[in-house]
Amino acid sequence: MSDLEDKQQEMIKLLEKLVNIDSGSNFKVGVDKVGSILREEYEAIGFTCEKIQEEKVGNHLMLQHKTVDKPSILLIAHMDTVFKEGTADERPFYIEGNRAYGPGVADMKGSQVTLLYAMKYLLENSPESLKKVMILLNSDEEIGSPTSRKIIEKLSVKVEYALVMEPARKDGSIVTSRRGGGTYKLRITGKSAHSGVAPQDGHSAIEEMGHKIVKLSELTNHDEGVSINVGKVNGGEATNVVPDEATLHVDVRVSNVEQSEYIEQQIEDICATPDIQGTKIELTGGIRRPPMELDQENMELLNIIQDVGESLDIEVSHTHTGGGSDASFPSHLGVATVDGLGPVGGEMHSEKEYLEIDSITERTVLLAETIHNLTSNTH
Missing domain, CATH: 3.40.630.10 (Zn peptidases)
Structure with missing residues (x-):
């Protein structure tokens, strides 16, 4: 040396x-x-x-x-x-x-x-x-x-x-x-409306986002080395307008291949069906590092x-x-x-x-x- x-x-x-x-x-x-x-x-x-x-x-x-x-x-x-x-x-x-x-x-x-x-x-x-x-x-x-x-x-x-x-x-x-880990992006679209005049005509993308945040977060299991973190969100233009668009970014970490496959499927299933009628979800990304x-x-x-x-x-x-x-x-x-x-x-x-x-x-x-x-x- x-x-x-x-x-x-x-x-x-x-x-x-x-x-x-x-x-x-x-x-x-x-x-x-x-x-x-x-x-x-x-x-x-x-x-x-x-x-x-x-x-x-x-x-x-x-x-x-x-x-x-x-x-x-x-x-x-x-x-x-x-x-x-x-x-x-x-x-x-x-x-x-x-x-x-x-x-x-x-x-x-x-x-x-x-x-x-x-x-x-x-x-x-x-x-x-x-x-x-x-x-x-x-x-x-x-x-x-x-x-x-x-x-x-x-x-x-x-x-x-x-x-x-x-x-x-x-x-x-x-x-x-x-x-292992990766990132997902959820782009949610709904329908805008005046929140005072005709709120019933709107479909809130942010409300849909809230449901998805809760469901995604429930996949976290720290004891098993699985963590789901919604780290960035945005949406809406004004407080008196039902928001027609929202986006959230999700960080995913897993400890083994079996978890990776399971979590990927769970995220796809969660995003396949909207909780708020009239909204749609576009899911991109995935677990890129095994x-x-x-x-x-x-x-x-x-x-x-x-x-x-x-x-x-x-x-x-x-x-x-x-x-x-x-x-x-x-x-x-x-x-x-x-x-x-x-x-x-x-x-x-x-x-x-x-x-x-x-x-x-x-x-x-x-x-x-x-x-x-x-x-x-x-x-």
């Missing part, structure tokens, strides 16, 4: 450069700028890059070392953040104590640095391992991976393992299971990572999280998958987001040695 510790300032310098570039999911120019920097870094150490062009979001990058031969490991790291254009100027990268701060510093620009330097570590210490690695840097994870999901799934079926570079949790644990469950394949991969950690004197605990990530896609296809392999961070998606500086080199070595183990038939 000493070689990497000598490069820590170099790693922090690259981290600062990336953090100070706005790369919100819908800011294509910024995401592509991050991609250009990373592409140059990888090509400098012998990687080839395939750019997958996108019109609205940033371009995705497929990276493999020039010696690649039947890769068995897919590494996934997203380049986009949740922060709007201008955020990097408002609160640029800074260090206080052992923590680095700035938009996307942990989720997941710190992970981009860790991944790059893990490849550099392997190049020096285990170059044969690079033959078995392919990397996808995608640009739309924070908005549900609408354009990269198919790419991830296409690559996943070719490999044995998927290592996803979301940051480790605050306590240093990696992620072995996640809830749950990542701690199955046998994922548990076996976790055990390997924990053994590697023990050899490096790094305690590797694991956890479940309700948030979604690209790890759900390969795991759902039966590929052994573990997430949270980036450096340790916290307060993601907020102004307080931070990265533990000491964890950058530690997690770089853990990642590199895990790849070495998985490609050397020692497990």
Whole structure:
């Protein structure tokens, strides 16, 4: 690890450069700028890059070392953040104590640095391992991976393992299971009327919306890991007019495939029949990210990572999280998958987001040695 510790300032310098570039999911120019920097870094150490062009979001990058031969490991790291254009100027990268701060510093620009330097570590210490690695840097994870999901799934079926570079949790644990989820939109139409002169002639879209909110919310079962959240509603024009239109947006989280199928059917059934005569419901959306469950394949991969950690004197605990990530896609296809392999961070998606500086080199070595183990038939 000493070689990497000598490069820590170099790693922090690259981290600062990336953090100070706005790369919100819908800011294509910024995401592509991050991609250009990373592409140059990888090509400098012998990687080839395939750019997958996108019109609205940033371009995705497929990276493999020039010696690649039947890769068995897919590494996934997203380049986009949740922060709007201008955020990097408002609160640029800074260090206080052992923590680095700035938009996307942990989720997941710190992970981009860790991944790059893990490849550099392997190049020096285990170059044969690079033959078995392919990397996808995608640009739309924070908005549900609408354009990269198919790419991830296409690559996943070719490999044995998927290592996803979301940051480790605050306590240093990696992620072995996640809830699946998605969003729905209900557009309700009715008939307007004057609420004083002829209210009987109207069909209230908002009243219909109220019935649907109650029924959808009743599907929540926190004990079973199912949550339905109506997070945004709008409708109506004036208090004296029966509203003819209303819209609600629903966030859905589930813990396993059976719940996913059940909840999807329940939502469709609820929306199939209006409670208020004369209203109609248009339902769109769905559960787009399947749950990542701690199955046998994922548990076996976790055990390997924990053994590697023990050899490096790094305690590797694991956890479940309700948030979604690209790890759900390969795991759902039966590929052994573990997430949270980036450096340790916290307060993601907020102004307080931070990265533990000491964890950058530690997690770089853990990642590199895990790849070495998985490609050397020692497990």
